[in-house]
Amino acid sequence: MGYLNIDGQIFYNMVVNASNKLEEQKEFVNSLNVFPVPDGDTGTNMSMTIRNAVLEISNAEETSIEVIVKQLAKGALMGARGNSGVILSQIFRGISKGIQGKNQINSLEFANSLEEGAKSAYKAVMRPTEGTILTIIRAVGESAVKSQEKDITKLLEEVCSYGKTMLDKTPDMLPVLKKAKVVDAGGMGLLVILQGMYEALKNNMERVHLKEAGTAKIQSAAKNLGEQNIKYGYCTEFLIHSQVSDIQDFRGKLQGMGDSMVVVKDEDIIKVHIHTNDPGWVLSQAVKLGELSKIKIDNMREQHRHILNIDDFEENSSEKKIDQDEESHEQETESKKYAFISVSVGEGINSIFKDLGVDYVIEGGQTMNPSTEDILNCINSVNAETVFVLPNNKNVIMAANQAAELSNKTVKIIPTKTIPQGITAITAFNSDVDLNENVNAMESAISTVATGLVTYAIRDTEVDEKDIKRGDILGLIEGKIKQVGKDKFQVCGNIIDEMTGENSELISIYYGEKCNEDEVNDFVKKLEKKYEDMDIQCYSGKQPLYYFIVSVE
Incomplete structure (x- = not known):
C-alpha cells in the first residue's frame, strides 16, 4: 500500500x-x-x-x-x-x-x-x-x-x-x-x-x-535501585495544558514534596515528573494551572519487589535497609554550596567516591550507561547551589551534558573519561576557592592522569597489527590496546612499565571482582621492589569486566 x-x-x-x-x-x-x-x-x-x-x-x-x-x-x-x-x-x-x-x-x-x-x-x-x-x-x-x-x-x-x-x-x-x-x-x-x-x-x-x-538490564537496574534510598514511593508523571508563562512558583511548591523532580514547560504544555509520597496533593496543585492529562502514578517499591521477585522475608529486609538509608540522608536536607555526583560501578570503587565526599553515585559505566533522565533526576535530587558531575566514562559525557542543559541548577560537567580521573578530580576540589578556580583545578588535574585497563577479548580480531584471540588478556592505555597476553598480572605489569616515566610519582591499582586478593598482594610487593622510589596504592574496586584499573601520576 x-x-x-x-x-x-x-x-x-x-x-x-x-x-x-x-x-x-x-x-x-x-x-x-x-x-x-x-x-x-x-x-x-x-x-x-x-x-x-x-x-x-x-x-x-x-x-x-x-x-x-x-x-x-x-x-x-x-x-x-x-x-x-x-x-x-x-x-x-x-x-x-x-x-x-x-x-x-x-x-x-x-x-x-x-x-x-x-x-x-x-x-x-x-x-x-x-x-x-x-x-x-x-x-x-x-x-x-x-x-x-x-x-x-x-x-x-x-x-x-x-x-x-x-x-x-x-x-x-x-x-x-x-x-x-x-x-x-x-x-x-x-x-x-x-x-x-x-x-x-x-x-x-x-x-x-x-x-x-530483555529482562537482564531491567533486573540489573532494579538491583541498583534497591541499593539507593526510595524515600518517596510514588513516581508521578503528568502533563498540564496551561497558558501560565511563569512556573517558578509551582516548581517551588513541589520542591519540598519529593525528589527526582523535573518540571519543564514547552509552549502551552508543562511536563511534570516527581517522586513523592503524596501524589494527590501534587495533582491538586497542578490542576490550579490548567487541565491535566497523561496522568501516570507508579508505586516504585512495589515495582522493585515485582521485578526482583523477592519473597516476604526479603521484602521486609529491603524495607529496613531503605529506612536505614533514609536516616543516613536526613542531614542532607539543608542546602549546601557544592555537591558531587559520580558515575561508577563496583562496590569498592563506589565506596571510594563516597568516602571522598561524593553525594550520589549513579551505578553505571561500561555496558550500562545511565540515561540523560537518570543523571537529571540525580542532579535535581541534590540540594546544592552547584552540582559537579563526574561521568568517568567517555560514553557518558554527552548524556551528562544533556542533563545539565535540562536542569535549572548550576551544573558543571567535569569531563572525566576514567575512574582514576574522577578520583583525581574530586581530590583536587577545594571548598575554599570559587567555582571557576575549582573547575580549572579539576580539569587541570585530570590531564595529568594516565589510565590503564586490563580486561579480556570477547572475539578474534586484529587491532594495530596485534593478532587477538577470544579469551586473550588485553592491556589498554588511554583506550588503546597496547598489550596482549595470557596472564593478567604480566599484562598489568607491562602496561605499568609503559605508563611510568622519570616524573611519575604515584601508581594506583584498583583490582576487580574476579581477582584473588592474595595474588594481588604478591603482585603489589613485586611492584614495590621494582618502583621503590614511587608510592603504590592498591584498592579492592570489585569492578566487573576489568581485572585491573591502574593509573600513574
Missing part, C-alpha cells in the same frame, strides 16, 4: 516497529563495536533510547504528526544512553523541528525532516567523525531530499537502500573499521531503525505493539 501522506498514528506504528526491530537485533549491533573488549553496548544504548521514546507516546491517540514526534523526541532526549543514544535523540529532535505545524506530511516534508535530523545530530557533536552514524543520517537525509518519489513507502525503500550502500563504505572512511572488518555499529543501528519504519509502511501495519525488552 502506498502512502502519499502520513499522520501521527502512522508514524507511531513506524517507530514502534523500528524499536521492536532494533530490540531484536541489538546484540548483532553490539557485536560490531570495533574493540574486542566487553563493553560493546551501542545496540543496547540505541535500543533503550528509542524504546524510552516510544513509551512516551505509547498511549497517545493524537493524529497530528507534529504532536506525536514532539513527544517522541522528548522521550528520546530523556532516555538517551551513551553517545549513540544521545545522537539518536538529536536526530529525532531535528525531525521534530522539521515537521513543526504539520498534522500530516508528504514525502518532501518527510525528506526535509530527515535532513533536519542530520543537522541536529551534527550540531550535538563537538568534533564530528565521518564513517559513523552521523555519515549515515546525513547521507539518507540528502538522498531523501534529492528523490522525486511521492510515495513515502518507496521513498523509505530508497533511503534504506542508499543507507546500506553508505554503511558498507564506512570501513573505507575509518581505518579502524577496516582493520576490524566491520561496519560502524551506530550506523547499523540507525539503518535497522529506518528499515523498521519502512517495513511498517510496506506491510501496512496497524497499531503495532511494543515488544517486551
Whole structure:
C-alpha cells in the first residue's frame, strides 16, 4: 500500500516497529563495536533510547504528526544512553523541528525532516567523525531530499537502500573499521531503525505493539535501585495544558514534596515528573494551572519487589535497609554550596567516591550507561547551589551534558573519561576557592592522569597489527590496546612499565571482582621492589569486566 501522506498514528506504528526491530537485533549491533573488549553496548544504548521514546507516546491517540514526534523526541532526549543514544535523540529532535505545524506530511516534508535530523545530530557533536552514524543520517537525509518519489513507502525503500550502500563504505572512511572488518555499529543501528519504519509502511501495519525488552538490564537496574534510598514511593508523571508563562512558583511548591523532580514547560504544555509520597496533593496543585492529562502514578517499591521477585522475608529486609538509608540522608536536607555526583560501578570503587565526599553515585559505566533522565533526576535530587558531575566514562559525557542543559541548577560537567580521573578530580576540589578556580583545578588535574585497563577479548580480531584471540588478556592505555597476553598480572605489569616515566610519582591499582586478593598482594610487593622510589596504592574496586584499573601520576 502506498502512502502519499502520513499522520501521527502512522508514524507511531513506524517507530514502534523500528524499536521492536532494533530490540531484536541489538546484540548483532553490539557485536560490531570495533574493540574486542566487553563493553560493546551501542545496540543496547540505541535500543533503550528509542524504546524510552516510544513509551512516551505509547498511549497517545493524537493524529497530528507534529504532536506525536514532539513527544517522541522528548522521550528520546530523556532516555538517551551513551553517545549513540544521545545522537539518536538529536536526530529525532531535528525531525521534530522539521515537521513543526504539520498534522500530516508528504514525502518532501518527510525528506526535509530527515535532513533536519542530520543537522541536529551534527550540531550535538563537538568534533564530528565521518564513517559513523552521523555519515549515515546525513547521507539518507540528502538522498531523501534529492528523490522525486511521492510515495513515502518507496521513498523509505530508497533511503534504506542508499543507507546500506553508505554503511558498507564506512570501513573505507575509518581505518579502524577496516582493520576490524566491520561496519560502524551506530550506523547499523540507525539503518535497522529506518528499515523498521519502512517495513511498517510496506506491510501496512496497524497499531503495532511494543515488544517486551530483555529482562537482564531491567533486573540489573532494579538491583541498583534497591541499593539507593526510595524515600518517596510514588513516581508521578503528568502533563498540564496551561497558558501560565511563569512556573517558578509551582516548581517551588513541589520542591519540598519529593525528589527526582523535573518540571519543564514547552509552549502551552508543562511536563511534570516527581517522586513523592503524596501524589494527590501534587495533582491538586497542578490542576490550579490548567487541565491535566497523561496522568501516570507508579508505586516504585512495589515495582522493585515485582521485578526482583523477592519473597516476604526479603521484602521486609529491603524495607529496613531503605529506612536505614533514609536516616543516613536526613542531614542532607539543608542546602549546601557544592555537591558531587559520580558515575561508577563496583562496590569498592563506589565506596571510594563516597568516602571522598561524593553525594550520589549513579551505578553505571561500561555496558550500562545511565540515561540523560537518570543523571537529571540525580542532579535535581541534590540540594546544592552547584552540582559537579563526574561521568568517568567517555560514553557518558554527552548524556551528562544533556542533563545539565535540562536542569535549572548550576551544573558543571567535569569531563572525566576514567575512574582514576574522577578520583583525581574530586581530590583536587577545594571548598575554599570559587567555582571557576575549582573547575580549572579539576580539569587541570585530570590531564595529568594516565589510565590503564586490563580486561579480556570477547572475539578474534586484529587491532594495530596485534593478532587477538577470544579469551586473550588485553592491556589498554588511554583506550588503546597496547598489550596482549595470557596472564593478567604480566599484562598489568607491562602496561605499568609503559605508563611510568622519570616524573611519575604515584601508581594506583584498583583490582576487580574476579581477582584473588592474595595474588594481588604478591603482585603489589613485586611492584614495590621494582618502583621503590614511587608510592603504590592498591584498592579492592570489585569492578566487573576489568581485572585491573591502574593509573600513574
